[in-house]
Amino acid sequence: MFKLRVKMEVLRELVDVVSTLVSEVKLSVSKDGLEAKAVDPSHVAMLVLKLQRSVFEEFTGEPTEIGVDVEKLKEVLRLSKPGDVLELQFDGKNRLVASVGRVTRQMAVVDPAGITDPKVPNVSPPALVTVKTEDVRQGIRGSESFTDHVTLTLDPEAFTMHSEGDTDRLDLRIPKETLARLDVKEPVKSMYPLDFFSAMVKSIASEEATLHVGNEYPLKIEFAMGMGRGEGRYLLAPRVEED
Amino acid sequence: MVSGGVEPPIPGLAPLPSLSWTVPGLREDPTLCLRCRSAQLLCGRPVCPILVKYRAFERTLPMVTGRELDGSSPPGLFVGRFGYPSIQAGPLLSPQHGSTELLDTPEEWVGRSVEEVVGFRTSLVRGTSRLRVTDAEKPDRYLESLQLLGLAAESVESEVEFRRPPRGHLSLSESSAPFGPSAPIEKVRLDVRRVDQNLERLSSDVHASARVAVGELYDRGVRVSRIQRAFSVGTLGRRGRRRLVPTRWSITAVDDLLSRANLEQVRELPHLGEIRLHALTALENRWLIVLLPGAYRYESIEAWYPNTLWNPNPTSLVLMGDHEGYDGRTTYASIGGCYYAARLATSEALLEQGRQAGVVVLREVHPGEILPLGVWNVREHVRAAVRGPYETLATTEELLARIARTFEIPLARWLKVSAHLHEYRTQRRLDAWAEPAPAT
Numbered sequence: 001m002f003k004l005r006v007k008m009e010v011l012r013e014l015v016d017v018v019s020t021l022v023s024e025v026k027l028s029v030s031k032d033g034l035e036a037k038a039v040d041p042s043h044v045a046m047l048v049l050k051l052q053r054s055v056f057e058e059f060t061g062e063p064t065e066i067g068v069d070v071e072k073l074k075e076v077l078r079l080s081k082p083g084d085v086l087e088l089q090f091d092g093k094n095r096l097v098a099s100v101g102r103v104t105r106q107m108a109v110v111d112p113a114g115i116t117d118p119k120v121p122n123v124s125p126p127a128l129v130t131v132k133t134e135d136v137r138q139g140i141r142g143s144e145s146f147t148d149h150v151t152l153t154l155d156p157e158a159f160t161m162h163s164e165g166d167t168d169r170l171d172l173r174i175p176k177e178t179l180a181r182l183d184v185k186e187p188v189k190s191m192y193p194l195d196f197f198s199a200m201v202k203s204i205a206s207e208e209a210t211l212h213v214g215n216e217y218p219l220k221i222e223f224a225m226g227m228g229r230g231e232g233r234y235l236l237a238p239r240v241e242e243d
Numbered sequence: 244m245v246s247g248g249v250e251p252p253i254p255g256l257a258p259l260p261s262l263s264w265t266v267p268g269l270r271e272d273p274t275l276c277l278r279c280r281s282a283q284l285l286c287g288r289p290v291c292p293i294l295v296k297y298r299a300f301e302r303t304l305p306m307v308t309g310r311e312l313d314g315s316s317p318p319g320l321f322v323g324r325f326g327y328p329s330i331q332a333g334p335l336l337s338p339q340h341g342s343t344e345l346l347d348t349p350e351e352w353v354g355r356s357v358e359e360v361v362g363f364r365t366s367l368v369r370g371t372s373r374l375r376v377t378d379a380e381k382p383d384r385y386l387e388s389l390q391l392l393g394l395a396a397e398s399v400e401s402e403v404e405f406r407r408p409p410r411g412h413l414s415l416s417e418s419s420a421p422f423g424p425s426a427p428i429e430k431v432r433l434d435v436r437r438v439d440q441n442l443e444r445l446s447s448d449v450h451a452s453a454r455v456a457v458g459e460l461y462d463r464g465v466r467v468s469r470i471q472r473a474f475s476v477g478t479l480g481r482r483g484r485r486r487l488v489p490t491r492w493s494i495t496a497v498d499d500l501l502s503r504a505n506l507e508q509v510r511e512l513p514h515l516g517e518i519r520l521h522a523l524t525a526l527e528n529r530w531l532i533v534l535l536p537g538a539y540r541y542e543s544i545e546a547w548y549p550n551t552l553w554n555p556n557p558t559s560l561v562l563m564g565d566h567e568g569y570d571g572r573t574t575y576a577s578i579g580g581c582y583y584a585a586r587l588a589t590s591e592a593l594l595e596q597g598r599q600a601g602v603v604v605l606r607e608v609h610p611g612e613i614l615p616l617g618v619w620n621v622r623e624h625v626r627a628a629v630r631g632p633y634e635t636l637a638t639t640e641e642l643l644a645r646i647a648r649t650f651e652i653p654l655a656r657w658l659k660v661s662a663h664l665h666e667y668r669t670q671r672r673l674d675a676w677a678e679p680a681p682a683t
Contacts, residue, residue: 041538
């Protein structure tokens with residue numbers, strides 16, 4: 001049982017991130033705030049997010065787990081406009097009630113027992129870079145017409161993203177001087193599926209994100225949510241060269 | 244590599260000359276004919292040059308003389324697509340009396356030769372009458388009897404008077420099975436004695452949508468060819484929404500609806516943990532159905548030898564495929580109806596095996612295939628393949644070796660086209676980095 005009041009923009013961030021990987025999600029409400037973990041059906045990508053209770057306009061209730069159909073939350077968002085504060089109330093059993101202005105929308109919840117609880121692997125890539133998400137988005141936009149994978153390279157001088165099709169190629173190079181942060185001891189390089197990478201980067205509302213990269217190793221993307229009072233993390237398994 | 248010359252599908256007929264490069268645009272785009280399959284006339288010709296070539300088979304047709312035909316309907320019917328929404332629809336009629344059911348039951352054709360299947364079909368005369376697709380809602384007496392024929396449980400004795408003696412050619416299309424000459428109908432009497440109880444019940448249910456009706460019939464074990472027939476003649480769906488549906492479209496519509504429903508269930512199943520393989524060779528086609536570990540996804544690839552039906556190209560192979568991910572697809576598959584037919588057959592296999600998996604259907608079409616037999620060829624042969632036992636393969640390398648051994652076409656060509664095989668070989672899963680499960 002809980003009652004939350006939350007700015008529309010915060011809920012939209014949550015929905016954008018979650019819907020990148022899954023259509024149903026288990027949300028855990030505790031005294032510290034709200035948490036979600038999810039893995040995509042093919043086990044290639046994962047997400048973990050936390051919103052502190054201070055992000056919310058109101059946050060009352062008992063610790064609960066609730067399964068939600070993400071599409072329904074999107075419908076609720078479509079009823080709201082920027083600046084609105086939405087109210088979400090869960091009766092502890094099977095009904096979630098969302099209120100936006102004069103509209104209340106009731107919806108059935110999903111049994112959280114039926115939603116996979118992902119085991120988050122403990123990956124710690126050796127190198128990291130903090131980039132402007134818009135820069136990476138530009139590189140992705142330029143690649144999507146001719147390839148399905150991207151290669152991320154970090155060396156002590158720069159962050160590079162390159163993508164290659166049969167005949168086409170795109171390179172995005174951002175030198176150390178213009179990066180907020182670049183921690184690299186040895187150069188690292190991994191290839192990732194573009195569809196996931198693209199959806200992940202596009203879902204991030206924050207202006208900056210930190211990419212943790214290794215050699216043929218899962219990618220970890222960390223970013224702020226809820227005006228700095230929350231955090232999100234994506235994991236993405238690498239692609240390897242064909243033998 | 245490939246031997247020249249094409250065996251005639253019907254004994255006694257001379258082999259057909261190669262069509263070689265007479266299709267405009269084919270030289271620039273070898274997939275042109277495969278993508279079109281006579282449906283869109285992408286080459287810009289007013290009639291499909293490939294089908295015209297097979298008009299030669301007209302000579303083999305038994306001539307039905309006179310304007311009257313006394314016999315039976317398997318039951319079977321055909322709804323044309325030209326002129327939509329004003330189309331030609333009518334019964335398929337055989338001069339034989341008694342049970343002719345086999346002639347329109349593709350489920351029973353597995354294991355038979357091209358000659359046999361063509362033989363079944365050429366004895367069927369198609370009666371036609373022009374109707375509007377919306378007539379399905381308020382059928383006149385003719386359409387009413389046609390709709391009843393669509394629900395029939397057994398062969399139907401028939402007497403027909405045509406406006407002129409049936410003439411014409413063996414009608415061929417990629418999706419439906421071939422049939423013989425046709426003629427407009429003047430008068431018809433179809434003596435339907437017994438209707439299928441399931442079809443009848445869903446036909447009188449005017450609140451069930453076509454999707455629901457088709458699904459319920461399938462769950463009750465009604466054959467796909469029967470469901471499709473009832474669907475095309477406008478006997479299913481909500482009141483006000485019933486239409487005549489061209490046979491070609493109705494086959495794919497039913498395959499699509501049924502596989503979608505099956506896949507809803509498949510996505511709830513546990514992931515397959517090993518590589519499984521089903522194989523079959525039939526009617527000049529070699530089939531491999533690969534089940535890959537992990538979540539559901541699907542791909543269908545066809546490889547056409549030179550000088551095969553939809554690859555009139557004299558020298559080069561054409562490989563073409565389409566695929567979908569876990570969530571399925573919303574656009575029409577580029578390779579057409581076969582994609583959906585094989586998806587239905589493989590979705591049944593996944594349900595049967597109780598696992599979701601990545602499905603890759605590989606089909607190698609050999610030079611003997613020069614007649615389009617219809618999408619049933621794909622559905623029923625893939626069904627036959629997956630009904631048989633599967634082989635379990637331990638490694639990706641073994642899978643690739645097996646593919647290389649089964650097909651004449653080099654492995655590299657398959658790998659270049661297959662999105663899912665490529666993904667499977669190169670994409671790692673996060674499970675590889677998960678903590679090892681505690682020993683229990």
